[in-house]
Amino acid sequence: MLGEVFMLGERLAGRKDARLRRGLLFAFAEALTIAAPYALVLFFIRQALEHRLSMRLTWWITCGIALSVLLRLAFSGGAMSNIFIAAHALMGQARIRAADHLRRLPMGFFTHRRSGELAGVLTTDVALVEDVWSHTLGIFASSFALPMLVGLGLCFLDWRLGLIVLAALPMALLVLAATTPVFVREFEAVLEATADVSARVVEYVQGIAVLRAFGRHGEVYQRFVSAMERLRDALIRADVLPSPLLAVFGFVVEVSFVAVAYTGSALALRGSIQPGVLLVFLVVTVGVVRQVADLGVALLMLRASQRALGHVDRLLAEKPLAESSARAASLRTFDVEVDSVSFAYEDTAVLDGVSVSFPERSLTALVGASGSGKSTLVHLVARLWDIPSQGAIRIGGVDIRDIPFEELHQHIAMVFQDVVLFSGSILQNLLVGRSDASREEVERAARAARAHDFITALPNGYDTLLGEGGGTLSGGERQRLSIARAILKDAPIVLLDEATASVDASAEAEIQRAIDELVKKKTVVVIAHRLRTVRRAHRIVVLDKGRVAESGTHEELLAKRGVYAALWQEQERAKGWRLAASATPHADKG
16 A cells, blocks of 8 residues: 555656655664664563573663664654655645646636635645655554564564464454545545635635625625535544544554453463563553554555545646647748637537638737637637647648647737736736846836836836735736736737727727737737727638638628628617616705
């Protein structure tokens, strides 16, 4: 079992660590130094009983015990330091591998996973393994070795009592084998309940403003409380249900002491053994019983760590976006061609045989009703989702599946409708666009994005710290920071996913001017909700129910009187809409 846990942990970390095995060797050596004083005391008692004890011999036995204690301290330190460092190093590497794996997974993976659950795998589960390995592996090694060594040594003193001591270990392990499935099942429920609580906490904190606005604070809070109660109940079950079997385990361990005492007393009364020998057995058996009990706890905790490692293993087993092993030639042109691409979210078709091209150094707009597939198409171009086997997307004539991820993402800048800002300063958030950019380059990009003025008006300018999500900034300000990042990146392909969909008219004008700076001399694809913002596009592609319905310039599409013209007319009529009072207030009769 220990080998399975090691192999799984090292496989998840992607490497082996010699310190782990070195630490176990130190732990076995520690067991020898723990057993040594027992052997010396036994020798001392036998010499005393045979009236052959001398001061010189007593001195050497005392020195031997002292040396054993010093060696035990040294071996214990070696075991702890090596195991601690190895456990944290391996699990730290497992975290990094899991985080790196997450960025290579298709976006469909995240639609079915709550962020709190994933955070729980990378934090709670891995931290549990670190804690168990650090504090349990050494105990397991020494607690397994010591009863065996002491039991064998006692057999030389009296084989009958020695066999009783040795029998305690396999009998206890048999009972423990029956306990383990119950413990593991309930512990798995604890891990699942913990992940659910983590997800509920994230959901509750992120949505607290919305909950207050809609007066649903209590309802969601109650769901959070229910998750906490499920965790409480799972913890109680994990402690209570295995208890009867653990009590049997404890009984089997303790009964070995009773058996030694009873059998030894009977032998002593018949004169088969000396009373001093019985005393040695009783004293030593107490230590053996304690070690076997520690071994049982260590085994259960190692099983628990194996379940936690299984969660990380399942995460790493998720199929990432496929990447060709053959390195494509460096791209020289950046026109984008979508060739007969169909795509579905599980069983829901979103794109059906779409073929469209986005010429280099031109601006192409994607428009259409909600759910027509605009965002999906853009995400496929950026390879946030994997492309199905039918159809292809090419950049400069090269299939994007043959372009290494790092290179592909160097050539693409995206501005999302929902801006993601990270905890840290504004400068750090802008450097996400290009980490090696100088302060002057960052400020130049911010000016181009019409963001410099509002940044410098903040108390600490570019060093102003943002909370999670940048909640202290307006929607327009966050969007301009996003555009500034894209300008700083200076990628030849720019994908804009409804960048002005949720801002007011004033912010939209500023963002539109920022976009004009961003798209100069680039291959640009814009998803537009407001058709007036893309009238000057070189080409407008209209998607309808996952297919290309029509394409052309603004004027050409209006003349066709098709889907685009209908959308245009609908938006023009909506411009005159005003919120009217539902009733005329009564005149003041005062």
